[in-house]
Structures are given as C-alpha cells and as structure tokens.
Amino acid sequence: DSTGKYIFQEFDREARKGGGWVSYTWPKLNTSKEFPKISYVAHYPAWDWLIGTGLYLDDMKSNIFWAVCRTSGVLLLGFLIFIVTIVVIINYFVHQLSELSVRDSLTNLYTKRFLKEIIPTLMNHNKMTNHHLVAIFIDLDNFKSVNDRHGHDNGDKVLKHVARQMR
Numbered sequence: 001d002s003t004g005k006y007i008f009q010e011f012d013r014e015a016r017k018g019g020g021w022v023s024y025t026w027p028k029l030n031t032s033k034e035f036p037k038i039s040y041v042a043h044y045p046a047w048d049w050l051i052g053t054g055l056y057l058d059d060m061k062s063n064i065f066w067a068v069c070r071t072s073g074v075l076l077l078g079f080l081i082f083i084v085t086i087v088v089i090i091n092y093f094v095h096q097l098s099e100l101s102v103r104d105s106l107t108n109l110y111t112k113r114f115l116k117e118i119i120p121t122l123m124n125h126n127k128m129t130n131h132h133l134v135a136i137f138i139d140l141d142n143f144k145s146v147n148d149r150h151g152h153d154n155g156d157k158v159l160k161h162v163a164r165q166m167r
Helices: 007-016 057-102 112-129 143-150 152-166
Strands: 020-029 034-045 049-056
Touching: 007 020, 007 034, 007 049, 007 143, 034 057, 049 057, 143 152
Parallel strands: none
Antiparallel strands: 020 034, 034 049
C-alpha cells in the first residue's frame, strides 16, 4: 500500500497464525486515492486458501453513526412510550384516590368533609345563577346498636339500603 506495507504478505502471515486482523490502505472503486481499511483473514487448510473480508474505516464510521441513530431513536421511542404509560397509570390512581377522598367507599355518597369544603362554593354559584341548592344530611340515631345486635355485615347492608333510597 502507499505506506509501504506488503499487504498480501501480512494477509498470509495472519491467516496461517490462525486468522486475524490486518489494517492497511486501499483504493476505493473508481478512484486512485487510498483509504484506511481493515480486513479479517483466515486460512482454509483443505485447499490452502486464504479467505478474508474487509471494511473501509470511513464507511464503518458512517454505518456506526446510522446504527447509533437508529438505536437512539428506538430507545427514545421506548422511553416516550414508558413515560406516557406511567402518566396514564398515575392519572388513573390519582382519579381513584380523588374518588376515595370525596365518596364513602361503602355507600358511595359524598363524605361530610367533602360537602363542608364544597358547599360554600356551591352556595356562591347558586346566588350568582339564581338556582336553588338542596342538601340532605341525615344521622341514623343509635346505629351502633344495629351493629352490636345484628353484626357489622348486616349494619353495612342497612347503610347501603339507606344510601340507595337517598339517591
């Protein structure tokens, strides 16, 4: 090659040592300018052949660049899908927690705490729109005795029935 390396002698030496890599310069097709190249060579003893394959280093850099770009794109897409999935899951659980914080899990009626927070806003809205607001608060007197006498499962059934009637 242009650096004074005897390429085919190096191919022969590396191949007969069990195979290996040889770097050198070689002209590309339709040009006289030499470019750095690397080849792997091996010896095929049955026929006493040297077999090799090579790559131009500048082509390999281009291939590596595009492989990195494709891989980065796939990783970025996977990361975006992961983020969107996490956001959807978080929104689902925030919605569930929001519902649990404003509704009673047994009766599905609004909680007293939620109503105390929202009623002033509803009253102001109703004054401005001239609508009427109706809220029903009930207290089941001596309900503890129902639970004590008939058990908590039956007490829960009574509360669910009262809630259905209220709705």
